Amino acid sequence: MNGQTNASALKGRKITVHDMTLRDGMHPKRHLMTLEQMTTIAKGLDASGVPLIEVTHGDGLGGSSVNYGFPAHTDEEYLGAVIPLMKQAKVSALLLPGIGTVDHLKMARDLGVHTIRVATHCTEADVSEQHISMARKMDMDTVGFLMMSHMHTPEGLVAQAKLMESYGANCIYITDSAGHMLPGDTKDKLSRVRQALRPETELGFHGHHNLAMGVANSIAAIEAGANRIDAAAAGLGAGAGNTPMEILVAVCDLMGIETGVDVFAIQDVAEDLVVPIMDFPIRCDRDALTLGYAGVYGSFLLFAKRAEKKYGVPAREILVEMGRRGMVGGQEDMIEDTALTLAKARENAARKAA
Ligand SMILES: C[C@H](O)CC(=O)C(=O)O
């Protein structure tokens, strides 16, 4: 096809697609991917031409904990298994200050991690200074990653992005952690950030597919000037998953946007390697759709489903309440609290009605 069917204004634009299957995909796997699953998928992604692949616990380096979940292997084991096998792809790691430490950062660099992505809530870029400046001193490709970007105004995101840039980030991401953003909003926010950053600073977009907008938002982001786009094979990621990589690559191909990824090889990775390891179908079921609708952090999904079983309150109700309370990543412990409060309210209502 090679873009001949759909000439577009983006024809000839080059973007870097960044694979999330082995990091965001750890959320629906409850961080229990085996080394064999990781290395097999990583080799498939590498062979299909994906240039950058993220590998760690779903919540980034050091995520192994009661709050976030214990993984099958340490970050060191996962990274140490994947990196030596890569023929062309580089490997990235996510780090949330307060979860990941400077020691984790050094460990990742020593294992050959090329790109470090320092993630904060979209109003808290100031907590990223130490990690961003350290990564830059170590000459790493350094990305500032603003999570839950739907919760901030374009001007607010500009200020936060410029803070991260001032600490040394050479790329800034607008991250739709809740899968709540729509293409108009995405284009507006990314255009404003693009205009405010230095021309040499790259701009990225990380989407979730809870309202089935992953691909549309990614294209809107490219139109706004983003050149790095996150996606996951078969969408394996939190909530209804990330932007599905194989669909993004096919759409980009039709639009003449160059990703360097083989359209059919990435479909085979998704279909033959990733779908078979899913513990449940990654789709917009009512709970994942509610994440997007109510603007709730994607990785709360499985916690809410677990709380539904424990307290008898539908996950959808818990998620709507989490959204109403404005809960953000890191407040996973509030899911049980919210479920308990809702369960008590239900009990009281039933008692009154009796
Ligand atoms: C720690 C989160 O899973 C980071 C992320 O992918 C997002 O906010 O979305």
Ligand SMILES: [Mn+2]
């Ligand atoms: Mn994500």
